[in-house]
Amino acid sequence: MKFAVWPSMNDPWHETLAIARHAEATGWDGIYYADHFMPNSADVSGPVGECWTTLAALAAAVPRVRIGPLVSGNTYRHPAVLAKMAATVDIVSGGRLVLGLGAGWQENEHRAYGIEFSTLRGRLDRLEEACHIITSLFANRRTTFAGRYYQLTDAPLEPKPIQTPVPLLIGGGGEQRTLRIAARFATEWNTWGTPQVLAHKGRILEHHCETIGRDPRTIRRSAQALLVMSEDPALVERVRATGRPVMGGSAAQLRAIVEQYAEAGVNELIVPGFNLGRTLDEKLATLDRFNEDVITKVSRE
Template identity: 35%
Template sequence: MKVGLELGEFGWDGGPAAMGRTVAEIATVADAAGYDLIGVGDHVWQGPHAGGPEMPQLECFTTLGVIAANTRRCRLAPIVAGVHFRAPALLAKMVTTLDVLSGGRAVLGVGTGWDADEAAGMGFAFPSLTERFTMLEETLEICLQLWRGDERPFEGRHHTLARPLIEPKSLSRPHPPIMLGGGGRKTLRLVARHADACNVYPGPDLAEKLDLLRALCAEEGRDYDTIEKTCIFPFAVGEDGTGAGELTDELHRLGEAGIDTAIGIVSGANPVRQVAVIGDKVVSAFA
């Protein structure tokens, strides 16, 4: 079992003036503690689960750049980029740049997106879910073509590229790993067809989701075992270590169920302390 973390809340001690220092400290502590991955939620408004749009929310890729500069080994990922925020070629360019500047540690986490109020409030187009699934597959096709170095024109339903070209190329080979967020049939089929990892919630239907992914891999001619199975949920561990034992037991159960990587959403006013405590009492148990 590998353990990662996601920055999903930013209501930290010290407010905006301390955010740069806090992000750098989280990155340094997590990297030294053995976390496998650091992710950042891709939103421009904070979600209702963390107080809504009046609460602070840092932009994902800018934050990942700061994290990259303060780490040496952790993988780095948007969890997960919404397809409605950026043109696919720009998304591929951003992930490639992150990969190059981090020494080959970027992951493309991507999904259909979900917050219609955020999109309307900030002026982003937000098509129907059916259309966003079409956009997601087209995004994957464009990213993979760019990373292959195939400069032939691309003509899709949503995007046309006259000359798909990225320089410099990514350091990750054959490309930065692709992780798709979501556990429904449509998403898991795209995982089987295009991705390197899935990202699901560890609810009571987890076994059903993994069984479905296995079946879809068989239909697509894909080796199920080549796909990294990740899940994401809040890590409820207090600054004094309360809850660490329960979390460790939960991660063992998830590993037995077939999960390879658990990503914890870190919250609270002092995230540096929480990351350090989880690293000491939980991550170390899986070293």
């Protein structure tokens, strides 16, 4: 199993860079970054870093780990523009980009910035068309596409990304459409969830793969949950009450949870940076504890 860090988009740039460099130096495998323009809360005045410019900077400044958006909202950019951005970041990184892509869900930023917020079906239809376009632009000299939402005519994409193909990570757990789109296009699939949720949705993904004749083993799986390193069960439950999936407990309990993710077919476990501490030193200390007491003690095959 691989392990990655997901710094908070609310952190200032110098902290994001410090966390990424520290993670790389201490053996983590990847860095992810959220793609949003404003907080999803009543108070929208807080700072939020822009995803793709941050990824480009990390690609140049952090030379080993995989990097990518978790995930890029398809509604925010035309897929041909996103493909061009992704190809450039892959080149800057020396071939380390993971192109995370999702349908887009945060309604308040669509409304605030005048970006169309369609129905769920409309957003998933756009996501499916975007997957066609991006994979074609990466693979072919020219792309012509006549969809309901996007149209391309003899469109080039040069220079091509270094990776062939760039890993396309589809984010989301919707069992009827999102997992079907992942089965068709994804090289990786990601969702929030406990080991039990990942095992269940993994079986749904496998069913969609079988329907189209694809080997589900060709799709890597990743997951994230809030990390709570504590021997106080009440603290773990308080964090769980926020509604997000949680992996919490003592080091021994966390090692058991990681093994459960592995048994559920998860290839990469991602640790969000949202609740690791208030200061940079606290965040780095929490990551180091998890690395030393959990990651180094479990199988990374």
